[in-house]
Amino acid sequence: MKWTPEAEAALKQVPFFVRKRVRARVENEAHDAGRDRVTLADVKATQARYLSGMQSEIRGYQLDTCFGPSGCPNRAVLSESLLARVETVLKAADLLSFLKSRVPGDLKFHHEFRATLADCPNACSQPQIKDIGIIGAAVPETTNEACSQCGACTESCVEQAIATAEEGDPPRIDTQRCLNCGQCIRVCPTGTIAEGWRGFRVQLGGRLGRHPRLARELPGIFNEDQTIEILQACLELYKTRSRRGERFAHLFQDSDFDDFSRRFCGTDI
Numbered sequence: 001m002k003w004t005p006e007a008e009a010a011l012k013q014v015p016f017f018v019r020k021r022v023r024a025r026v027e028n029e030a031h032d033a034g035r036d037r038v039t040l041a042d043v044k045a046t047q048a049r050y051l052s053g054m055q056s057e058i059r060g061y062q063l064d065t066c067f068g069p070s071g072c073p074n075r076a077v078l079s080e081s082l083l084a085r086v087e088t089v090l091k092a093a094d095l096l097s098f099l100k101s102r103v104p105g106d107l108k109f110h111h112e113f114r115a116t117l118a119d120c121p122n123a124c125s126q127p128q129i130k131d132i133g134i135i136g137a138a139v140p141e142t143t144n145e146a147c148s149q150c151g152a153c154t155e156s157c158v159e160q161a162i163a164t165a166e167e168g169d170p171p172r173i174d175t176q177r178c179l180n181c182g183q184c185i186r187v188c189p190t191g192t193i194a195e196g197w198r199g200f201r202v203q204l205g206g207r208l209g210r211h212p213r214l215a216r217e218l219p220g221i222f223n224e225d226q227t228i229e230i231l232q233a234c235l236e237l238y239k240t241r242s243r244r245g246e247r248f249a250h251l252f253q254d255s256d257f258d259d260f261s262r263r264f265c266g267t268d269i
C-alpha cells in the first residue's frame with residue numbers, strides 16, 4: 001500500500017508504541033474502501049477512531065516483529081514458527097483478564113506485556129527495550145572444505161570477528177566478537193564457513209519511560225522449545241508479582257536474571 005508523504009509524516013506523530021497498529025488499521029481501512037493509496041485524511045480518520053476506542057484495542061500484550069518476514073535479506077533465522085508459538089502462549093496467559101483484575105482504573109497501552117522478535121542482530125524491532133526480546137542467531141563454524149582465500153567472509157563481517165589464516169587453513173572466527181548474524185556463512189563460496197546451528201538469543205527486562213533500562217541478555221543461544229520455556233517462566237514471574245499491573249521490566253530484578261541464567265543456561269553468575 002502506498003502512502004503520500006503527508007500521510008507518512010502524520011503517522012510519525014503517532015506515539016511509537018501504537019504506530020504499528022495504527023499503520024495496519026489505516027491500510028486495512030483504506031483497502032476496504034477500495035483504495036491503494038493512503039492519504040492524510042485516511043490517517044486522521046483512523047487515528048481518531050483508534051484513540052477514541054483505546055479501551056477496546058487493549059489486548060493485554062504487544063507482540064512485534066521486525067520486517068524480516070517481508071523479505072529482508074539479513075535474516076539469520078526464519079522466526080515464523082516461533083512467532084506463532086509465542087502468540088499462542090501469550091493468548092493462553094489471558095493477560096487482558098489478568099490486567100483487568102490488577103490495574104485500578106482504566107487499562108492503558110503502557111500496561112501491556114511486551115514481546116518482540118528480530119530475525120538478526122540488527123534488532124530492528126528493538127528487543128532491548130521490551131519485557132522479552134528474542135533475536136535470531138546463525139552460528140558460523142569452519143569446516144574441512146578448502147578455503148579459496150577470497151576474503152569475502154572478512155569483508156562481510158562488520159564485527160571484524162574473522163581473521164584470515166595461512167594459505168590452506170580456514171579463517172579463525174573470534175566467538176567473543178561474533179554476533180551470529182550469519183553473513184559470513186552466506187557469502188562463503190566454498191562452504192569453508194557453514195552454519196553450525198541456529199537459534200535465538202533472549203533479552204529480558206528492557207523498558208523506556210521515566211526510568212529506562214536496557215534488557216539483559218541470557219547467556220547462550222536457545223532453540224524454540226527453550227525460548228518458549230523462558231517466556232513461560234517470565235509470565236509466571238510477572239503474574240505472581242504484579243499486584244497493580246506493574247510491568248515485568250520493573251519486577252525483573254538482577255537476582256531474577258541470575259536465577260534464570262542458572263535455570264536455563266546452567267550458568268553461575
Ligand code: SF4
Nearest residue numbers: 066067068072120124
Ligand atoms: S532485524 Fe535483521 S532481519 Fe529483521 S528487519 Fe532488521 S535487518 Fe532485517
Ligand code: SF4
Nearest residue numbers: 157178179181182184
Ligand atoms: S556470523 Fe556475523 S558477526 Fe559472526 S563472524 Fe560471521 S559475519 Fe561476523
Ligand code: SF4
Nearest residue numbers: 147148150151153188
Ligand atoms: S572462508 Fe570462504 S569466504 Fe572466507 S576466505 Fe575462505 S572461501 Fe572465502
